[in-house]
Amino acid sequence: MRVRASGARAGRRFLVLLLSLAAGPAVAELPSAAAAPAACAASVPYRSGQSGYFTFRIPAALQLPGGALLAFAEGRRRSSADDGDIDLVLRRSFDGGCTWGPLQVVADAGSDTAGNPVPVIDPASGDVVLLSCRTISGASRRQVTTGAAPASTRRVYVQRSADGGATWTPQRDLTDAVKPAHWRWYAVGPGHAVALRRGPHRGRLLIPANHTSGRTGRSGAHSLYSDDGGVTWHVGYVAGSAGGPVQLNESTLAELPNGLVYVNSRDHSGRTDEARADAYSSDGGRTLSVPFRPQPLITGPVVQGSVLLVSGLPGRGPLLYSGPADPRARVRMQVRASGDGGRSWRPVWTLSEDRAGYSDLVGTGPGAVGLLYETGPRTFHDTIRFARLPARVLSAFPAPLPAPSAANSAATFRRPSIDPPS
Numbered sequence: 001m002r003v004r005a006s007g008a009r010a011g012r013r014f015l016v017l018l019l020s021l022a023a024g025p026a027v028a029e030l031p032s033a034a035a036a037p038a039a040c041a042a043s044v045p046y047r048s049g050q051s052g053y054f055t056f057r058i059p060a061a062l063q064l065p066g067g068a069l070l071a072f073a074e075g076r077r078r079s080s081a082d083d084g085d086i087d088l089v090l091r092r093s094f095d096g097g098c099t100w101g102p103l104q105v106v107a108d109a110g111s112d113t114a115g116n117p118v119p120v121i122d123p124a125s126g127d128v129v130l131l132s133c134r135t136i137s138g139a140s141r142r143q144v145t146t147g148a149a150p151a152s153t154r155r156v157y158v159q160r161s162a163d164g165g166a167t168w169t170p171q172r173d174l175t176d177a178v179k180p181a182h183w184r185w186y187a188v189g190p191g192h193a194v195a196l197r198r199g200p201h202r203g204r205l206l207i208p209a210n211h212t213s214g215r216t217g218r219s220g221a222h223s224l225y226s227d228d229g230g231v232t233w234h235v236g237y238v239a240g241s242a243g244g245p246v247q248l249n250e251s252t253l254a255e256l257p258n259g260l261v262y263v264n265s266r267d268h269s270g271r272t273d274e275a276r277a278d279a280y281s282s283d284g285g286r287t288l289s290v291p292f293r294p295q296p297l298i299t300g301p302v303v304q305g306s307v308l309l310v311s312g313l314p315g316r317g318p319l320l321y322s323g324p325a326d327p328r329a330r331v332r333m334q335v336r337a338s339g340d341g342g343r344s345w346r347p348v349w350t351l352s353e354d355r356a357g358y359s360d361l362v363g364t365g366p367g368a369v370g371l372l373y374e375t376g377p378r379t380f381h382d383t384i385r386f387a388r389l390p391a392r393v394l395s396a397f398p399a400p401l402p403a404p405s406a407a408n409s410a411a412t413f414r415r416p417s418i419d420p421p422s
Protein backbone atom coordinates (compact mmCIF):
# COMPACT_ATOMS: atom_id res chain seq x y z
CA MET A 1 0.00 0.00 0.00
CA ARG A 2 1.16 3.55 -0.69
CA VAL A 3 0.23 6.58 1.31
CA ARG A 4 -0.22 10.02 -0.16
CA ALA A 5 2.48 12.35 1.07
CA SER A 6 -0.10 15.10 1.61
CA GLY A 7 -1.43 13.93 4.95
CA ALA A 8 -1.62 11.21 7.57
CA ARG A 9 -3.80 13.19 10.00
CA ALA A 10 -7.47 13.35 9.04
CA GLY A 11 -8.84 16.75 8.32
CA ARG A 12 -5.47 18.46 8.04
CA ARG A 13 -5.35 20.89 5.15
CA PHE A 14 -2.23 22.43 3.87
CA LEU A 15 -2.08 25.69 1.98
CA VAL A 16 0.17 26.08 -1.00
CA LEU A 17 2.95 28.29 0.24
CA LEU A 18 3.80 31.38 -1.80
CA LEU A 19 7.46 31.70 -2.60
CA SER A 20 9.31 34.12 -0.34
CA LEU A 21 12.49 35.28 -1.97
CA ALA A 22 15.26 36.24 0.38
CA ALA A 23 17.93 38.78 -0.39
CA GLY A 24 21.32 37.15 -0.75
CA PRO A 25 24.79 37.61 -2.10
CA ALA A 26 25.19 38.22 -5.81
CA VAL A 27 25.56 34.91 -7.61
CA ALA A 28 27.05 34.32 -11.03
CA GLU A 29 25.41 31.91 -13.43
CA LEU A 30 26.36 28.33 -12.62
CA PRO A 31 27.98 26.12 -15.26
CA SER A 32 25.00 23.84 -15.76
CA ALA A 33 22.48 23.91 -18.57
CA ALA A 34 19.77 22.86 -16.11
CA ALA A 35 20.64 25.50 -13.54
CA ALA A 36 18.15 28.30 -12.94
CA PRO A 37 19.09 31.83 -13.97
CA ALA A 38 21.24 34.00 -11.75
CA ALA A 39 18.20 36.13 -10.82
CA CYS A 40 16.99 33.15 -8.79
CA ALA A 41 19.96 32.99 -6.45
CA ALA A 42 17.99 32.07 -3.34
CA SER A 43 14.53 31.10 -2.08
CA VAL A 44 12.80 30.20 1.19
CA PRO A 45 10.96 26.85 1.11
CA TYR A 46 10.20 26.97 4.85
CA ARG A 47 9.30 29.91 7.09
CA SER A 48 8.34 29.71 10.77
CA GLY A 49 4.64 30.06 11.50
CA GLN A 50 3.39 28.81 8.15
CA SER A 51 1.20 25.79 7.33
CA GLY A 52 0.21 25.29 10.97
CA TYR A 53 3.77 24.75 12.22
CA PHE A 54 5.52 26.81 14.87
CA THR A 55 8.83 26.37 13.06
CA PHE A 56 10.79 24.13 10.68
CA ARG A 57 14.18 22.62 11.38
CA ILE A 58 16.66 19.92 10.29
CA PRO A 59 16.97 20.36 6.50
CA ALA A 60 17.96 17.61 4.07
CA ALA A 61 18.17 18.00 0.29
CA LEU A 62 18.28 15.68 -2.69
CA GLN A 63 18.35 16.38 -6.44
CA LEU A 64 16.68 13.78 -8.65
CA PRO A 65 18.44 13.40 -12.02
CA GLY A 66 16.31 15.25 -14.56
CA GLY A 67 13.59 15.75 -11.95
CA ALA A 68 12.66 17.52 -8.77
CA LEU A 69 14.83 19.09 -6.11
CA LEU A 70 13.59 17.72 -2.77
CA ALA A 71 13.79 19.78 0.43
CA PHE A 72 12.98 17.78 3.58
CA ALA A 73 12.57 19.20 7.08
CA GLU A 74 11.01 18.63 10.46
CA GLY A 75 7.72 20.49 10.89
CA ARG A 76 7.54 21.33 14.59
CA ARG A 77 3.92 21.94 15.58
CA ARG A 78 3.96 23.62 18.95
CA SER A 79 7.46 24.92 19.66
CA SER A 80 11.04 24.83 18.47
CA ALA A 81 11.88 22.02 20.94
CA ASP A 82 13.42 18.78 19.71
CA ASP A 83 10.61 16.73 21.31
CA GLY A 84 6.84 16.67 20.92
CA ASP A 85 4.52 16.83 17.94
CA ILE A 86 6.95 16.86 15.00
CA ASP A 87 6.18 15.72 11.43
CA LEU A 88 8.57 14.88 8.61
CA VAL A 89 7.70 17.23 5.74
CA LEU A 90 8.77 17.82 2.15
CA ARG A 91 8.57 20.49 -0.54
CA ARG A 92 9.58 19.89 -4.16
CA SER A 93 10.92 22.29 -6.77
CA PHE A 94 10.84 21.69 -10.51
CA ASP A 95 12.77 24.81 -11.50
CA GLY A 96 16.01 24.30 -9.59
CA GLY A 97 14.87 25.80 -6.31
CA CYS A 98 13.27 29.05 -7.52
CA THR A 99 9.71 28.06 -6.61
CA TRP A 100 8.38 25.31 -4.38
CA GLY A 101 5.30 23.11 -4.53
CA PRO A 102 2.82 22.43 -1.73
CA LEU A 103 4.02 21.19 1.63
CA GLN A 104 3.69 17.41 1.89
CA VAL A 105 3.69 15.31 5.06
CA VAL A 106 5.90 12.29 4.53
CA ALA A 107 5.64 10.88 8.07
CA ASP A 108 3.24 11.81 10.87
CA ALA A 109 3.71 10.22 14.30
CA GLY A 110 0.65 11.83 15.86
CA SER A 111 1.73 13.71 18.97
CA ASP A 112 5.14 12.00 18.93
CA THR A 113 8.35 13.00 17.17
CA ALA A 114 9.21 12.00 13.59
CA GLY A 115 12.36 13.47 12.12
CA ASN A 116 16.04 13.28 11.17
CA PRO A 117 15.45 12.89 7.41
CA VAL A 118 18.24 11.14 5.49
CA PRO A 119 17.44 10.72 1.77
CA VAL A 120 19.44 8.91 -0.89
CA ILE A 121 18.78 7.63 -4.42
CA ASP A 122 19.03 3.88 -4.96
CA PRO A 123 21.00 3.68 -8.24
CA ALA A 124 19.55 0.29 -9.19
CA SER A 125 15.87 1.26 -9.06
CA GLY A 126 16.01 5.05 -9.13
CA ASP A 127 13.79 5.13 -6.02
CA VAL A 128 14.31 7.68 -3.28
CA VAL A 129 15.12 5.80 -0.07
CA LEU A 130 14.46 7.79 3.11
CA LEU A 131 15.64 6.88 6.59
CA SER A 132 14.31 8.72 9.64
CA CYS A 133 13.72 8.29 13.36
CA ARG A 134 10.84 8.44 15.82
CA THR A 135 10.56 8.93 19.54
CA ILE A 136 7.37 7.15 20.59
CA SER A 137 5.14 6.98 23.69
CA GLY A 138 5.67 10.65 24.50
CA ALA A 139 9.29 10.14 25.54
CA SER A 140 11.88 12.92 25.33
CA ARG A 141 15.51 12.69 24.35
CA ARG A 142 16.62 13.30 27.93
CA GLN A 143 14.39 10.49 29.20
CA VAL A 144 15.73 8.05 26.61
CA THR A 145 19.36 9.02 27.17
CA THR A 146 19.19 8.82 30.97
CA GLY A 147 17.17 5.63 31.10
CA ALA A 148 14.01 7.27 32.45
CA ALA A 149 12.26 5.95 29.33
CA PRO A 150 12.98 2.58 27.67
CA ALA A 151 15.62 2.63 24.93
CA SER A 152 13.01 0.99 22.69
CA THR A 153 11.07 4.26 22.49
CA ARG A 154 13.70 5.66 20.09
CA ARG A 155 13.35 3.91 16.73
CA VAL A 156 14.58 4.05 13.13
CA TYR A 157 12.52 3.59 9.95
CA VAL A 158 12.85 3.39 6.18
CA GLN A 159 10.41 4.29 3.42
CA ARG A 160 10.73 4.91 -0.31
CA SER A 161 9.23 6.75 -3.24
CA ALA A 162 9.19 5.46 -6.81
CA ASP A 163 7.66 8.63 -8.28
CA GLY A 164 10.08 11.38 -7.35
CA GLY A 165 8.63 12.09 -3.93
CA ALA A 166 4.96 12.43 -4.92
CA THR A 167 3.95 9.38 -2.87
CA TRP A 168 5.70 7.32 -0.22
CA THR A 169 5.43 3.81 1.13
CA PRO A 170 4.50 3.47 4.80
CA GLN A 171 7.41 3.61 7.20
CA ARG A 172 9.03 0.23 7.91
CA ASP A 173 10.64 -0.28 11.32
CA LEU A 174 14.34 -1.24 11.16
CA THR A 175 15.14 -0.86 14.83
CA ASP A 176 15.67 -4.51 15.74
CA ALA A 177 18.13 -4.97 12.86
CA VAL A 178 20.27 -1.87 13.41
CA LYS A 179 20.05 -0.86 17.09
CA PRO A 180 21.86 -3.04 19.66
CA ALA A 181 20.00 -3.42 22.94
CA HIS A 182 22.59 -1.45 24.94
CA TRP A 183 22.25 1.68 22.77
CA ARG A 184 19.83 4.27 24.07
CA TRP A 185 19.48 7.41 22.00
CA TYR A 186 19.70 6.79 18.26
CA ALA A 187 19.68 9.10 15.26
CA VAL A 188 20.43 8.91 11.57
CA GLY A 189 22.09 11.84 9.80
CA PRO A 190 20.53 14.29 9.48
CA GLY A 191 21.21 15.34 5.90
CA HIS A 192 21.73 13.40 2.68
CA ALA A 193 23.34 9.97 2.53
CA VAL A 194 25.40 8.52 -0.34
CA ALA A 195 25.20 5.68 -2.82
CA LEU A 196 28.75 4.50 -3.46
CA ARG A 197 29.85 4.75 -7.09
CA ARG A 198 33.30 3.18 -7.13
CA GLY A 199 35.05 -0.07 -6.34
CA PRO A 200 33.73 -3.39 -5.04
CA HIS A 201 30.92 -1.77 -3.03
CA ARG A 202 29.44 0.18 -5.91
CA GLY A 203 25.70 0.68 -5.38
CA ARG A 204 25.91 0.42 -1.59
CA LEU A 205 23.68 2.86 0.30
CA LEU A 206 25.68 4.34 3.17
CA ILE A 207 24.07 6.27 6.04
CA PRO A 208 25.85 8.23 8.81
CA ALA A 209 24.28 7.76 12.25
CA ASN A 210 24.92 8.20 15.96
CA HIS A 211 23.94 6.70 19.30
CA THR A 212 24.51 6.85 23.03
CA SER A 213 25.79 3.86 24.94
CA GLY A 214 23.77 2.65 27.90
CA ARG A 215 26.98 1.19 29.32
CA THR A 216 29.12 4.34 29.20
CA GLY A 217 26.59 7.14 28.74
CA ARG A 218 28.78 8.53 25.96
CA SER A 219 27.73 9.37 22.42
CA GLY A 220 29.31 7.70 19.42
CA ALA A 221 29.14 7.51 15.64
CA HIS A 222 28.27 4.57 13.46
CA SER A 223 27.18 3.81 9.91
CA LEU A 224 24.35 1.86 8.35
CA TYR A 225 24.67 0.23 4.95
CA SER A 226 22.50 -1.66 2.51
CA ASP A 227 23.73 -3.70 -0.46
CA ASP A 228 20.25 -4.52 -1.80
CA GLY A 229 18.79 -1.10 -2.47
CA GLY A 230 17.49 -0.45 1.03
CA VAL A 231 15.69 -3.74 1.70
CA THR A 232 18.04 -4.99 4.42
CA TRP A 233 20.34 -2.87 6.58
CA HIS A 234 23.44 -3.55 8.67
CA VAL A 235 25.57 -1.66 11.19
CA GLY A 236 29.00 -0.77 9.82
CA TYR A 237 31.73 1.06 11.72
CA VAL A 238 31.13 1.93 15.37
CA ALA A 239 33.36 4.57 16.95
CA GLY A 240 33.78 7.04 19.73
CA SER A 241 31.69 5.81 22.63
CA ALA A 242 34.38 4.17 24.73
CA GLY A 243 36.99 6.78 25.61
CA GLY A 244 38.86 9.97 24.82
CA PRO A 245 37.57 13.54 24.99
CA VAL A 246 35.61 13.47 21.72
CA GLN A 247 31.91 12.57 21.81
CA LEU A 248 30.85 11.92 18.24
CA ASN A 249 27.39 12.97 17.11
CA GLU A 250 25.57 13.89 13.88
CA SER A 251 27.98 12.76 11.17
CA THR A 252 28.08 13.47 7.46
CA LEU A 253 30.04 11.61 4.80
CA ALA A 254 31.19 11.62 1.17
CA GLU A 255 32.87 9.19 -1.23
CA LEU A 256 36.18 10.53 -2.53
CA PRO A 257 37.38 10.02 -6.13
CA ASN A 258 39.80 7.26 -5.07
CA GLY A 259 37.06 5.25 -3.36
CA LEU A 260 37.78 6.24 0.24
CA VAL A 261 34.84 7.36 2.34
CA TYR A 262 35.42 10.59 4.27
CA VAL A 263 33.39 11.01 7.48
CA ASN A 264 33.04 14.31 9.34
CA SER A 265 31.35 14.40 12.75
CA ARG A 266 30.15 16.92 15.30
CA ASP A 267 31.99 16.76 18.62
CA HIS A 268 29.12 16.94 21.07
CA SER A 269 31.26 17.22 24.19
CA GLY A 270 32.15 20.90 23.90
CA ARG A 271 35.29 20.15 25.91
CA THR A 272 37.86 20.41 23.12
CA ASP A 273 38.97 23.40 21.08
CA GLU A 274 37.78 21.67 17.92
CA ALA A 275 34.05 21.25 17.26
CA ARG A 276 34.59 18.71 14.45
CA ALA A 277 36.35 15.38 14.06
CA ASP A 278 36.90 13.31 10.92
CA ALA A 279 37.87 9.81 9.80
CA TYR A 280 38.24 7.61 6.70
CA SER A 281 36.99 4.20 5.59
CA SER A 282 38.58 2.12 2.81
CA ASP A 283 35.94 -0.65 2.77
CA GLY A 284 32.78 1.26 1.95
CA GLY A 285 31.91 2.32 5.49
CA ARG A 286 32.03 -1.06 7.23
CA THR A 287 35.10 -0.16 9.28
CA LEU A 288 37.32 2.86 9.82
CA SER A 289 40.82 2.63 8.40
CA VAL A 290 41.78 6.02 9.87
CA PRO A 291 40.04 6.70 13.21
CA PHE A 292 38.28 9.88 14.22
CA ARG A 293 40.62 12.71 15.18
CA PRO A 294 39.80 16.34 16.02
CA GLN A 295 39.78 18.54 12.90
CA PRO A 296 41.25 21.92 13.91
CA LEU A 297 40.88 23.55 10.48
CA ILE A 298 37.07 23.69 10.62
CA THR A 299 36.14 26.27 13.24
CA GLY A 300 32.59 26.67 14.43
CA PRO A 301 30.17 26.03 17.30
CA VAL A 302 28.84 22.63 18.35
CA VAL A 303 26.40 22.04 15.49
CA GLN A 304 25.58 19.68 12.63
CA GLY A 305 27.41 20.17 9.32
CA SER A 306 27.35 18.76 5.79
CA VAL A 307 29.98 17.51 3.33
CA LEU A 308 29.67 17.00 -0.42
CA LEU A 309 32.11 16.02 -3.15
CA VAL A 310 31.48 18.23 -6.18
CA SER A 311 31.04 16.32 -9.45
CA GLY A 312 30.99 17.46 -13.06
CA LEU A 313 33.97 19.83 -12.96
CA PRO A 314 37.16 19.40 -15.02
CA GLY A 315 39.58 17.17 -13.15
CA ARG A 316 38.47 16.20 -9.67
CA GLY A 317 36.04 18.47 -7.87
CA PRO A 318 36.64 19.78 -4.36
CA LEU A 319 35.20 18.41 -1.15
CA LEU A 320 32.90 20.98 0.48
CA TYR A 321 31.83 21.50 4.10
CA SER A 322 28.97 23.75 5.28
CA GLY A 323 28.33 25.03 8.78
CA PRO A 324 28.31 28.16 10.96
CA ALA A 325 31.80 29.69 11.20
CA ASP A 326 31.65 31.58 14.49
CA PRO A 327 33.40 29.42 17.12
CA ARG A 328 31.13 30.63 19.95
CA ALA A 329 27.64 30.87 18.45
CA ARG A 330 25.44 29.60 15.63
CA VAL A 331 26.18 32.55 13.37
CA ARG A 332 27.67 33.15 9.90
CA MET A 333 26.87 30.24 7.57
CA GLN A 334 29.98 29.43 5.58
CA VAL A 335 31.10 26.95 2.94
CA ARG A 336 34.66 25.64 3.18
CA ALA A 337 36.54 23.59 0.61
CA SER A 338 39.29 20.98 0.59
CA GLY A 339 41.40 20.02 -2.41
CA ASP A 340 43.12 17.13 -0.64
CA GLY A 341 40.29 14.91 0.57
CA GLY A 342 39.72 16.61 3.92
CA ARG A 343 43.28 17.04 5.17
CA SER A 344 43.13 20.82 4.83
CA TRP A 345 40.27 23.31 4.58
CA ARG A 346 39.79 26.96 3.71
CA PRO A 347 36.72 29.24 3.60
CA VAL A 348 35.38 29.90 0.10
CA TRP A 349 31.97 31.52 0.65
CA THR A 350 30.24 33.22 3.57
CA LEU A 351 26.52 33.42 2.90
CA SER A 352 25.65 36.04 5.55
CA GLU A 353 26.39 37.22 9.07
CA ASP A 354 22.92 36.16 10.28
CA ARG A 355 22.23 33.46 12.79
CA ALA A 356 22.61 30.03 11.20
CA GLY A 357 22.19 26.40 12.21
CA TYR A 358 21.88 23.06 10.41
CA SER A 359 22.57 22.73 6.69
CA ASP A 360 22.74 20.28 3.81
CA LEU A 361 24.82 20.59 0.64
CA VAL A 362 23.28 19.19 -2.55
CA GLY A 363 24.60 18.70 -6.07
CA THR A 364 22.05 20.27 -8.42
CA GLY A 365 23.74 19.49 -11.75
CA PRO A 366 27.18 19.06 -13.30
CA GLY A 367 29.46 21.45 -11.43
CA ALA A 368 26.52 23.04 -9.61
CA VAL A 369 25.84 23.00 -5.87
CA GLY A 370 23.09 24.32 -3.63
CA LEU A 371 22.79 24.73 0.12
CA LEU A 372 19.63 24.21 2.18
CA TYR A 373 20.17 25.79 5.59
CA GLU A 374 18.59 27.21 8.73
CA THR A 375 19.00 30.95 9.14
CA GLY A 376 17.35 34.17 10.30
CA PRO A 377 17.91 37.59 11.83
CA ARG A 378 16.19 36.70 15.14
CA THR A 379 16.82 32.96 15.56
CA PHE A 380 18.82 30.48 13.53
CA HIS A 381 15.58 28.76 12.52
CA ASP A 382 13.42 31.68 11.40
CA THR A 383 13.59 30.14 7.94
CA ILE A 384 15.08 27.28 5.99
CA ARG A 385 16.66 28.92 2.97
CA PHE A 386 17.99 27.53 -0.30
CA ALA A 387 20.92 29.22 -2.06
CA ARG A 388 23.22 28.41 -4.96
CA LEU A 389 26.97 28.49 -4.70
CA PRO A 390 28.52 31.03 -7.08
CA ALA A 391 30.39 29.53 -10.01
CA ARG A 392 33.56 31.34 -8.95
CA VAL A 393 33.61 29.37 -5.68
CA LEU A 394 33.96 26.05 -7.46
CA SER A 395 36.01 27.13 -10.49
CA ALA A 396 38.79 28.32 -8.16
CA PHE A 397 39.45 24.73 -7.07
CA PRO A 398 41.31 22.38 -9.44
CA ALA A 399 41.50 20.01 -6.43
CA PRO A 400 44.44 17.73 -7.26
CA LEU A 401 43.44 14.61 -5.35
CA PRO A 402 45.57 11.42 -5.44
CA ALA A 403 45.09 9.19 -8.43
CA PRO A 404 42.55 6.33 -8.29
CA SER A 405 45.41 3.83 -8.11
CA ALA A 406 45.77 4.85 -4.46
CA ALA A 407 42.22 3.66 -3.77
CA ASN A 408 43.04 1.39 -0.86
CA SER A 409 45.72 3.54 0.72
CA ALA A 410 44.00 5.25 3.62
CA ALA A 411 47.40 6.54 4.71
CA THR A 412 47.34 8.78 1.64
CA PHE A 413 44.89 10.96 3.51
CA ARG A 414 46.36 10.69 6.99
CA ARG A 415 47.16 14.14 8.26
CA PRO A 416 49.66 14.71 11.07
CA SER A 417 48.50 13.20 14.32
CA ILE A 418 46.62 15.60 16.59
CA ASP A 419 46.88 14.61 20.22
CA PRO A 420 43.69 15.30 22.19
CA PRO A 421 44.07 17.43 25.31
CA SER A 422 44.61 15.54 28.54
